[in-house]
Amino acid sequence: MFIRTKYLNPLLDNMDQPSIKILVGVRRCGKTTILEQFRATLRRQEISPSQIQVINFEYLLDNELCNPEYLLQFIVGRLCKHQMNYLFLDEIEVVPQFARVVNALNSLTNTDIYITSSNNIILEEQNLKQLTPHVVIPVFPCSYREYLKRNQQEADSQTLYQYLNTGGFPYTHEIHGPINLINYVNGIINTIIITDFTQQATLCNPGLTKQLAHHLAHHAGTTQNISQIVDSLKQHNITTSNKTVDFYLQFLQNSFIFYPCNEYDFSRHHVKSTNVRYYPVDPSIRQALTLKKNVLSQRILENIVFIDLLSQGYQVYSGRIKDNEITFVAVKNSIFTCIQIAYSLADDAAYRHAVCGLNQLSAKYKKVLVTVKPALNYAHLNPDIQVIDLYSWLTA
DSSP states (O other): OOOHHHHHHHHHTTEEEEEEEEEETTTTTHHHHHHHHHHHHHHHTHHHHHHEEEEEEOOOOSSSSGSSSHHHHHHTOOOTTOOOOEEEEGGGGGSHHHHHHHHHTTSSTTEEEEESSSGGGHHHHHHHHTSSSSEEEEOOOOOOHHHHHHTTOOOOOOHHHHHHHHOOOOOGGGSSSSSHHHHHHHHHHHIIIIIIIHHHHHSSHHHHHHHHHHHHHHTTSSOBBBHHHHHHHHHHOOOOOOOHHHHHOOOOOTSSSSSEEEEEEEETTEEEESSSSESSSSSHHHHHHHOOOOOOOOHHHHHHHHHHHHTTTEEEEEEEEEEEEEEEEEEEEEEEEEEEEEEEEHHHHHHHTTTTTHHHTTTTTTEEEEEEEEOOOGGGOOTEEEEEHHHHHHOO
């Protein structure tokens, strides 16, 4: 079994601590498997099975365990006295008042709690206030570097193309044939849209939500606003309103199918609420929705870099300074890394065009030019701009 140490290690580091460990991410990205791997570590440490309780609420929608009062009594009644108890609550967000239940369990001195959720609702302020102290671990489908490690392959154009058209959902490496793969990914999308959305909103239109997802996948990486989306849907004989699209758009983001990329305004040093780009969480999502193979193009590679940056804990924005776009502004620990992606640097003119925006930034910003096809070594032209090839960037 491929061990995703990136996510397993934070669990091990916080083991037996009072913090509630919260794994969040899109369905089927591997959250449950990560917890299974963690429990294997517990067993190796000779933790008794009676000290471990596992409840997966995904399959208990109409079960009495979804009653918060009954659930609390059920778990407490099975705790081992005078020993640490390890509680694993999968997809806990389906339980009404789940935060209150978890908080009550965490107030006990002999509980160590691990929960997962496939919906951003768990990270809302009103819930996090009750889930305190906590450690949030965002989980993503396998990155390109994980894909290479799992398959014991080298980074090159062939393996990147394979990754773009297989995606990073952990189970996909066991699926043979492109049709079966698309059916599997569509199954994930349909489960989220039809099952999850129906549970959360009694007035919903799964067909419209799927059309909206198709639109976002087709226009991934291009600036969008709600009015533009409504007009585009109308061109396909789908009549809706700005309010409805906004509501459904929030759902697709809350379910982690798509991530927004807002624009950072360097002149005013703030993040704009308009000019938003949307990227699917995994390349297989775009392929399944558009029925088009992913290629090594500028937009698709931007998508990979964007999600990879998020998975490394960056806040990521698009950037603009004067009339020049900067592909991404990645922020971590108050350090701004400005990244320009250029598919090819064929000549000096291509280089100058690519770095035009970066050159207008002050020296306080870290500047990186990422390219797939570096024709020459341009590092000497501007020592303030680091030039790096895409494969090195994605596998660092």
